[in-house]
Amino acid sequence: MTLEPIPQSDPRASYLAHKQEIDEAIARVLDRGSYILGEEVSAFEREFASYIGAAHGIGVASGTDALMLALRACDLGADAEVITVSHTAVASIAAIELAGAIPVLVDIDPQTYTLDVSQIEQVLTPRTRAIIPVHLYGHPAAMDAILEMAKRYHLRVIEDCAQSHGAQYQRRKVGSFGDLAAFSFYPTKNLGAIGDGGMILCNDPALADRLRALRQYGWQSARISTLPGANSRLDELQAAILRVKLRHLDQDNLQRHQLAQLYTKLLEQSCYATPTELTDARHTYHQYVVRVSDRAPLQAFLTQQAITTAVHYPVPIHLQPAYRNRLRTAVSMQHTERAAQQILSLPMYPQLTDSQIERVAHYLRFWCESNSSSPVT
Numbered sequence: 001m002t003l004e005p006i007p008q009s010d011p012r013a014s015y016l017a018h019k020q021e022i023d024e025a026i027a028r029v030l031d032r033g034s035y036i037l038g039e040e041v042s043a044f045e046r047e048f049a050s051y052i053g054a055a056h057g058i059g060v061a062s063g064t065d066a067l068m069l070a071l072r073a074c075d076l077g078a079d080a081e082v083i084t085v086s087h088t089a090v091a092s093i094a095a096i097e098l099a100g101a102i103p104v105l106v107d108i109d110p111q112t113y114t115l116d117v118s119q120i121e122q123v124l125t126p127r128t129r130a131i132i133p134v135h136l137y138g139h140p141a142a143m144d145a146i147l148e149m150a151k152r153y154h155l156r157v158i159e160d161c162a163q164s165h166g167a168q169y170q171r172r173k174v175g176s177f178g179d180l181a182a183f184s185f186y187p188t189k190n191l192g193a194i195g196d197g198g199m200i201l202c203n204d205p206a207l208a209d210r211l212r213a214l215r216q217y218g219w220q221s222a223r224i225s226t227l228p229g230a231n232s233r234l235d236e237l238q239a240a241i242l243r244v245k246l247r248h249l250d251q252d253n254l255q256r257h258q259l260a261q262l263y264t265k266l267l268e269q270s271c272y273a274t275p276t277e278l279t280d281a282r283h284t285y286h287q288y289v290v291r292v293s294d295r296a297p298l299q300a301f302l303t304q305q306a307i308t309t310a311v312h313y314p315v316p317i318h319l320q321p322a323y324r325n326r327l328r329t330a331v332s333m334q335h336t337e338r339a340a341q342q343i344l345s346l347p348m349y350p351q352l353t354d355s356q357i358e359r360v361a362h363y364l365r366f367w368c369e370s371n372s373s374s375p376v377t
Contacts, residue, residue, distance in 0.1 A: 011187035013351035054201035056208035059234030063184020066198035071099035114141035135164035138284035168282035266361035271373035
């Protein structure tokens with residue numbers, strides 16, 4: 001018997017779930033004939049900023065560009081250092097360097113996989129200018145402590161919200177706390193385009209004006225460059241698609257949350273450590289990440305059962321070839337390095353069914369029992 005494949009993520013399922021609305025939005029753009037920085041982008045910027053709780057939205061070409069341009073807008077100065085985590089997508093670090101700044105990496109909280117605030121003071125220098133908390137997997141970082149630290153040392157806070165559309169911390173959506181926030185609309189995100197896209201949010205009108213210039217050659221009027229800029233524009237097609245999907249984001253996130261609760265229930269008293277959701281947070285489960293010993297044979301076993309998994313992320317940034325021995329880190333990176341050896345992202349997207357979750361959990365439990373695996377603590 002051939003088993004039905006269960007992918008780890010499935011952006012096509014999101015398209016099919018809203019196909020008629022998306023097709024109509026695409027046709028509207030094609031018929032209008034304006035394809036770059038037109039009515040759809042302006043409307044989506046307003047709608048998404050309002051959804052998060054920010055005053056200004058600036059659509060750009062990708063989440064990496066959003067983070068890079070947010071840093072550039074802050075004009076941090078030469079040799080500026082920016083503190084963030086090593087357990088993140090390489091894009092977070094690449095964006096810092098593209099902005100001309102120097103990444104300084106700290107460890108994570110082992111429960112939430114987000115920035116360990118207690119390490120910030122270990123790495124501060126007179127050149128430190130900003131902190132980038134990454135709301136990883138959909139769980140918010142500890143923003144109250146981060147903002148207090150930033151205020152004490154006069155640092156900018158730029159939220160990396162690439163995986164946390166709609167996540168909440170103390171009943172406020174992430175992206176509304178820092179000086180700026182960067183979002184990605186990569187197709188697999190909770191709010192995903194059919195292609196690349198990103199957005200920067202802020203409340204400062206001067207920063208917003210600077211960002212609008214930076215995303216398009218530094219133009220502010222009449223194609224005159226008032227500062228060195230880039231070419232990073234969210235296109236009309238993606239904005240129209242994202243406007244459709246934004247209307248369904250809360251329901252999709254609710255579905256992710258319910259699927260995550262089912263996973264957690266079915267994996268109780270097994271050899272897996274399941275995700276934590278702190279009481280002051282609302283997790284949106286961009287990924288449902290468990291921890292397990294002997295990950296590689298488990299992945300191979302699940303592949304045989306037509307279940308695809310992934311590892312987000314297998315090697316900490318400070319240990320990757322491009323960055324090893326080049327970036328400064330906190331004294332201890334033990335939680336980051338241990339997590340990278342144990343984490344496994346299970347299938348997670350809103351269109352999964354309860355029966356598919358039950359099938360994944362069945363084989364996960366079978367693996368524990370067959371291999372007499374000890375629980376991960």
